[in-house]
Amino acid sequence: MEKRVIFKHKLLPYILVAPQIVITLLFFIWPASQAVYQSVLQEDAFGLSRTFVGLANFAYIFTDETYLRSIYVTIIFSCSVTAIAMSVSLLLASMADRAIRGATTYKTLIIWPYAVAPAVAGVLWYFLFNPTIGIVALYLKIYGYEWNHSLNGGQAMFLVVITAAWREISYNFLFFLAGLQAIPKPFLEAASIDGASPFRRFWTITFPLLSPTTFFLIVMNVVYAFFDTFGVIHVITDGGPNYATNIMVFKVYHDGFLSLDLGGSAAQSVILMIIVISLTVVQFRYIERKVYY
Amino acid sequence: MADVSLDNVFKTFGKTEVIHGISCDIQDGEFIVILGPSGCGKSTLLRMIAGLETITKGDVSIDGTVVNRLEPADRDVAMVFQNYALYPHMTVFKNMAYGLKIRKMPKAEIKRRVEDAARILEITEFLDRKPKQLSGGQRQRVAMGRCIVREPKIFLFDEPLSNLDAKLRVQMRLEIRKLQETLKITSIYVTHDQVEAMTLGDRMIVMDNGYAAQIGTPLDVYERPATRFVAGFIGSPAMNFLTAVVSADGRQVHLHRDISLTLQNGGLPGHGGQKIIMGVRPEHFVLGQAADAMLHLDLDHVEILGSDTLAYGHLGQDKTQVTLRLPSVYHFKKNTVLHLDIPSKNLHFFNTDTGQRIEMQA
Numbered sequence: 001m002e003k004r005v006i007f008k009h010k011l012l013p014y015i016l017v018a019p020q021i022v023i024t025l026l027f028f029i030w031p032a033s034q035a036v037y038q039s040v041l042q043e044d045a046f047g048l049s050r051t052f053v054g055l056a057n058f059a060y061i062f063t064d065e066t067y068l069r070s071i072y073v074t075i076i077f078s079c080s081v082t083a084i085a086m087s088v089s090l091l092l093a094s095m096a097d098r099a100i101r102g103a104t105t106y107k108t109l110i111i112w113p114y115a116v117a118p119a120v121a122g123v124l125w126y127f128l129f130n131p132t133i134g135i136v137a138l139y140l141k142i143y144g145y146e147w148n149h150s151l152n153g154g155q156a157m158f159l160v161v162i163t164a165a166w167r168e169i170s171y172n173f174l175f176f177l178a179g180l181q182a183i184p185k186p187f188l189e190a191a192s193i194d195g196a197s198p199f200r201r202f203w204t205i206t207f208p209l210l211s212p213t214t215f216f217l218i219v220m221n222v223v224y225a226f227f228d229t230f231g232v233i234h235v236i237t238d239g240g241p242n243y244a245t246n247i248m249v250f251k252v253y254h255d256g257f258l259s260l261d262l263g264g265s266a267a268q269s270v271i272l273m274i275i276v277i278s279l280t281v282v283q284f285r286y287i288e289r290k291v292y293y
Numbered sequence: 294m295a296d297v298s299l300d301n302v303f304k305t306f307g308k309t310e311v312i313h314g315i316s317c318d319i320q321d322g323e324f325i326v327i328l329g330p331s332g333c334g335k336s337t338l339l340r341m342i343a344g345l346e347t348i349t350k351g352d353v354s355i356d357g358t359v360v361n362r363l364e365p366a367d368r369d370v371a372m373v374f375q376n377y378a379l380y381p382h383m384t385v386f387k388n389m390a391y392g393l394k395i396r397k398m399p400k401a402e403i404k405r406r407v408e409d410a411a412r413i414l415e416i417t418e419f420l421d422r423k424p425k426q427l428s429g430g431q432r433q434r435v436a437m438g439r440c441i442v443r444e445p446k447i448f449l450f451d452e453p454l455s456n457l458d459a460k461l462r463v464q465m466r467l468e469i470r471k472l473q474e475t476l477k478i479t480s481i482y483v484t485h486d487q488v489e490a491m492t493l494g495d496r497m498i499v500m501d502n503g504y505a506a507q508i509g510t511p512l513d514v515y516e517r518p519a520t521r522f523v524a525g526f527i528g529s530p531a532m533n534f535l536t537a538v539v540s541a542d543g544r545q546v547h548l549h550r551d552i553s554l555t556l557q558n559g560g561l562p563g564h565g566g567q568k569i570i571m572g573v574r575p576e577h578f579v580l581g582q583a584a585d586a587m588l589h590l591d592l593d594h595v596e597i598l599g600s601d602t603l604a605y606g607h608l609g610q611d612k613t614q615v616t617l618r619l620p621s622v623y624h625f626k627k628n629t630v631l632h633l634d635i636p637s638k639n640l641h642f643f644n645t646d647t648g649q650r651i652e653m654q655a
Contacts, residue, residue: 186378194392195366
C-alpha cells in the first residue's frame, strides 16, 4: 500500500518539492526546449535574424555525409568502449572477488581512474602516445611500429577508445564487484559439487546471476560513451584526423560553436536527446523486468 | 556407494582450531547423523568431507582413497544445502540435469534419469518451473532430486529440513529415510534437531565444541550418554543433573544432608567419597508412596500436554530444580509434594570435572 502523507498546510508540499522542480525546469527542461525550438530555425551566425524552416535542418543533417559518418563513428566508438570497459572490469572484479591478501589496496587502486577528470585523462593518454614525446609511441617505434594518431584515423580511434574505457573500468569494477559479492556462495559450492570447473561455474552460474548488473552497466556505458566522452575527444583528437573520431556529441559542439550552424547543431542535439531518452526507457522498462531469474 | 573414513581430522580457521581430531568409520550404505548445537563444528566437518573446506590435519578417505586434496567435483559426492542452493536462473529440469550435463552424459540418459527421480520425488509437474515458483517443500525435493540423479557415492545433507514447517519436516524426514533405504547410498546428515538424529540415523556422532563427544546408535546414545554434555543434549525435556557425594563404600549417594539414595546393584565402589554429578531423565521418575519413596519433590508448576504431564519442582534444602515427565494426565495442585522413586538402572553418573560418564558396577 502506498503511504500518503497528509499536510495541514496546502502550500507546504509544493514548497517542499519546489527546489527539485525549479532545478529541473531551469537546467533540463528549458535548455532542452530551447534546443527543440532552435532545431526548427535557421539563424545567421551573429544571431541577428532567424527564419522558421520546419524540419529542414533534420532533412539536411540526414543527407550530410559527415553526419552519417559521425553516426557510424559513434556506434563503433561506443560499442568498443562498452565492450572493453565491461570485459576488463569484469575480469578485474572477479579476480578482486577472490583476492584475500591486499584486496582493499587492490580495490582502491582500481577505483582511482574514476576520480580523474575526462580532460585530464585525455591529456595523460595523449602524452603517453604522443608521436614526438610519448613513451608508448617511442617504444612502438623501437619495435618498428609507426604511431601517429594525428595522421592515422584507426590509431586515433584506438587511443580515444582506450582512454574513454580506462575511466569507465573503475565505475564498472565497483558495480561488478558488488554484484559478485552479492551472489550467495552456496550456488557456486553446489555447482562445484556438481562437478563444474571454475571456468564453467563462472559462465553457467556467476555470469547469469550477474545479469542485472551487466544490463545496467551496458546502458550506463553506452550513455557514457555517447555523452561523457566529449572531453576525451576534445583533448586528444579534436574529432580528427579526417573526422575519424568525430562522434555525434562532438559534432554538435563543432557545428554549433565552431561552425556556428546553430539550427543544424540543435537538430543534432534533439536526435541525441531522443537516443538518451530511449536508452533510459529501455533501462527502466525492459531491463528491470528482464533480468529476473 | 562407498565407505567413508575420518582419521583424526582437524580444522583450523586462522589461529582458531574448530575441529579437534575426529575419527569415525562409516560403513557402506550407512546413514550417519552428525548432531550438535550451533557452532559445534558439525557443518564444517560435513564441508570438509564434501571438499568445500580444506582439511588442516588428518585424512578423509572415501572407498579407501584419501581425498584430502581432491576437488569436490572429483569426490563423487552430492549435497543438499540448508537453503537448497537451487540455481535460480534454471528450471527444475535444468537444475537436476546440471551435474549430468557436466559429466557429458547423453541427452536421452539425462532425460531418463531426471524423469525417474522426478517421479520418485513426485515433482514431475514442476520440471519446467523456476525454483522461485516452488514452495519450500517442493524446493527441498528438487534439491534431493539433484543429488539422486547423479547416483553419487555419498549423500551429504546440511540441515536440509530446518527451513520447513513442523508438519512438513516430519513428512520429509520419513521420506528421506525411506529414500535412503531404497537407494542404499551412504549418507551423512548434519542437524541440530535431536528428533531427526534419533529417527534417521543408523548411528550418530554427537559433537560438542569441535570434539566428537559420542559416536553410537541413537538408542545407545540415549541410554548410555558418554558425557554430561551428550546426556543434557539428547532427550526432551533435558536430563536433570544433581550434585551428589558417593558414600565411602560406594553403595549410596548423598544428594544433600537430608537425601540419600541407595544403589541397588554393585554401586560405585571405585568412587567412594567423591563428588559426582547424578543425571536422571524426566521420564524415568516413578511416583511412589509417601512412606518409602526416595525423593520428595515440592511442586512449583505443572504442564498438561494431553499425552504426558510435565511437572517442575525443587528438591531439598538447596532447591535444586527438577523436571519430570509422567505418562498420561495428572491433575496435581501447586505446592503439593510428590513422592518419587528412580529405578537404579536409570541413574547416570558423570565426573564433576571432566563430564565423562561413570559406569555403575553391575
